[in-house]
Amino acid sequence: MTAAPDGQDEGADDSTNSRDYVSSLARGLDVLRVFNSTRRKMTLSEVAAETGNTRAGARRILLTLVREGYAVADGRLFDLTPKVLELGFSVLSSKGTWDIARPFIEHLSEEIRESVSAAILDEYNVVYVSGTQFHRVISVGITVGRRFPAHCTATGRVLLAALPQDQWPAMLDSVPLTRMTDRTVTDREEFRKILEDVRDKGWSLVDQELEIGLMSIAVPVCTFSGDIIGAVNVGIPTLRMTPEGMVNEILPKLQTTVENLSSALRR
Template identity: 50%
Template sequence: MSAADVNEDLLVRDEAPGFADTPANDSSDRDYVNSLARGLEVIKVFTRRTPKMTLSEVAQATGMTRATVRRFLLTLVREGYVETNGKHFNLRPKILELGFSALSSMDIWDVAQPIMNDLSEKLQESCFAAVLDHGHVIYVARATSNQRINVGITIGSRVPAHCVSTGRVLLSALPPDELYRQLDEITMTKFTPNTVTSKVQLRSIIEEVRLQSWSIVDQELEIGLRSLSVPIRDGQGKIVAALNVCCPSMRITPEDMRTRVLAEALEASNNITRALQI
């Protein structure tokens, strides 16, 4: 089957009665494109920890059949978003266009980038901005220092929210009902001996973060990596992202994080908010 045939097959199946398992009398469900949603699920299984996957691995991760996954992957290959060596599939840089097109229209990143650059230079550490996405965080901006060792997080990196400071800051900004819903969906994967894997404990931590407006995570995603995050607020005071400073543990102590790094990060966050109000 050619890639063109794949596209035609998907279109026919999508328009066929009963293709989407949704009630016909619900207008919101009637507008829901099931094939698009499933295609996005295929894209999302590729992460920093699983950058290359076989067809069977993608099928297992998504819960779809191999035949369905094959059609989606071949379509993505044809469109230039995925490449394959015949056995493994991986995302191509073109996939970032999907996010950059949206981010480029948000003035907040134009405002935040120079402030993040100044923060990184002042602390001589890597700085990032992240947004929440269904139990994960996506890093959407970065600034690196002149240090030989910088944190290897790139724009577009997607990591579980439960074990990073950005995730805890962003989860703390959610209304209670939405927070409980997202926590129900999170798989509490244990990445290091320090990773919090109890949802009861995580809820307690998030409540503390809500009260203090900052979070420090010590080597829960990776051994040797400490991070601190504070909220980024828009001109109306709504939390729209998290500002993050990542530090190798051999370079920055927990006390340094709670004092010098926290003070500088809060000032940078406040500067972003003030600039958005002008």
């Protein structure tokens, strides 16, 4: 991509309002890409020529990258530093997270003889990214990619509860509390108290709020940096388990599984 001159918004597609297009950011990305494509140190003049920037514009971008630690200057030559890897590391590592998680999920499923799944938060929904179904006459099967409302699922509640405290007011005002069953909590003040309890306990139990006859319990998953990136969930039909059984029998095994998984992610 050739960067647009200062003040112009070329390069945005038809679905993007030109006022939302940050041309200076696009020019900075062009500079990063040109180093990646040439795989060599470059002078200011070379960067300007390769990207279509003016020398003054290229200089400002390069010096900004140097100041932020993403580039170094060696005399007349500029080069990128390994810090640029941070820009994509979180995305790449999260994609591999659930491959790492799968053996832990499968082991827990075999141990408790029930279905186990993992989900991430996408605004006010949860998206299932991994899981295994234990085949019984009556079983809980959730396919990868399936979405459910976060407010009435155990995974959704532990992930909403883990949001930074300053995001809670907006979240509590905006999250749709759609009634899925006659047990679904739809009162916002009650929902806030539930999330506070989930945050304090570190786990969530949902009893037939998504679907009558289904209970689920979930625990959040942390990365090496301590960030919560998803949750592991056990779903069991109510005819096979009571809420007390979920807490006393299933939760300790689920917590141990997630602790072991989180340790593996920190290595």
